[in-house]
Amino acid sequence: MRYLSANDHYRQRFGKKMYRVAISLDVTCPNRDGSKGTGGCIFCSAGGSGEFASDKSLPVREQIDMAVAKVRSKAGADAGYIAYLQSFTNTYCSVQYLDGVLNSISSHPMIGAVIIGTRPDCLPDEMVSLISDYNRKLPVYVEMGLQTSNDNTARLINRCYDTSVFGEAAGRLRCEGINVTGHVILGLPGESVDDMMDSVRYVVDSGCDGIKFTCLYVLKGTKLYDMFINKEFEVLGMEEYFDIVDRALDIIPEGMVVYRLTGDGPKSILAAPEWTANKRAVINYINRRFG
Ligand code: SF4
Numbered sequence: 001m002r003y004l005s006a007n008d009h010y011r012q013r014f015g016k017k018m019y020r021v022a023i024s025l026d027v028t029c030p031n032r033d034g035s036k037g038t039g040g041c042i043f044c045s046a047g048g049s050g051e052f053a054s055d056k057s058l059p060v061r062e063q064i065d066m067a068v069a070k071v072r073s074k075a076g077a078d079a080g081y082i083a084y085l086q087s088f089t090n091t092y093c094s095v096q097y098l099d100g101v102l103n104s105i106s107s108h109p110m111i112g113a114v115i116i117g118t119r120p121d122c123l124p125d126e127m128v129s130l131i132s133d134y135n136r137k138l139p140v141y142v143e144m145g146l147q148t149s150n151d152n153t154a155r156l157i158n159r160c161y162d163t164s165v166f167g168e169a170a171g172r173l174r175c176e177g178i179n180v181t182g183h184v185i186l187g188l189p190g191e192s193v194d195d196m197m198d199s200v201r202y203v204v205d206s207g208c209d210g211i212k213f214t215c216l217y218v219l220k221g222t223k224l225y226d227m228f229i230n231k232e233f234e235v236l237g238m239e240e241y242f243d244i245v246d247r248a249l250d251i252i253p254e255g256m257v258v259y260r261l262t263g264d265g266p267k268s269i270l271a272a273p274e275w276t277a278n279k280r281a282v283i284n285y286i287n288r289r290f291g
Pocket residue numbers: 029030031032039040041044045048049087088089119145
């Protein structure tokens with residue numbers, strides 16, 4: 001294997017295969033409610049980048065029970081589970097609210113770790129300190145969307161925070177011993193391959209423990225979709241995309257976890273690129289090329 005995958009990392013850390021179970025919280029995003037911006041990042045759908053998550057009106061414990069029940073027969077008795085707070089910005093709430101959520105998660109007997117997806121500008125010191133407290137009882141992973149280190153592209157995609165905010169937040173989390181992952185999108189409008197490599201280098205230099213790649217995909221109903229229809233940019237082909245990933249992997253230091261080489265959007269609203277919808281073909285390609 002050319003890189004340390006999520007599975008390998010989880011096996012090393014937990015001694016078994018770990019399955020992620022998506023949990024939805026009653027949160028939104030400062031980029032949608034007007035406090036930082038409106039409309040959200042131009043690629044983000046109404047589901048807040050978490051189309052596969054569960055029903056947020058249910059108590060967290062119930063969501064975990066339901067999500068575990070769904071995968072348990074496939075996972076087997078020896079598997080472990082990681083609660084994944086993926087949709088929207090899961091630290092964009094009061095400390096008390098997140099405390100209650102993490103308390104439910106950490107006391108659930110099936111859960112061995114938690115991943116908190118968020119933005120770096122939503123991590124005040126009190127939040128980091130709360131996460132740090134829980135991290136002593138249950139491994140916590142914080143996943144932050146950088147997407148690009150190029151501030152011009154960041155403005156174009158309406159990210160609504162400066163790149164330096166990511167590095168600063170990653171530093172504070174690492175100081176508390178919290179595991180940090182940075183998310184990078186490859187193929188953003190107007191970006192050269194060198195821009196993309198700069199983003200990868202930025203995540204590495206920020207001291208992140210892991211990185212997650214996604215090929216830019218276009219979802220119907222987003223601002224990005226309008227730009228795509230107006231031919232303002234082109235999406236990457238599969239071969240072209242993985243050539244870029246190949247270069248990115250050369251930058252990743254040994255021991256840094258590559259959680260994902262690409263992602264896939266919900267098929268019902270996916271406009272392009274079509275190859276991202278063919279999950280089996282993509283996995284086979286990845287195994288052949290990088291396995
Ligand atoms: S910060 Fe995340 S949830 Fe908010 S608009 Fe951007 S991608 Fe969507």
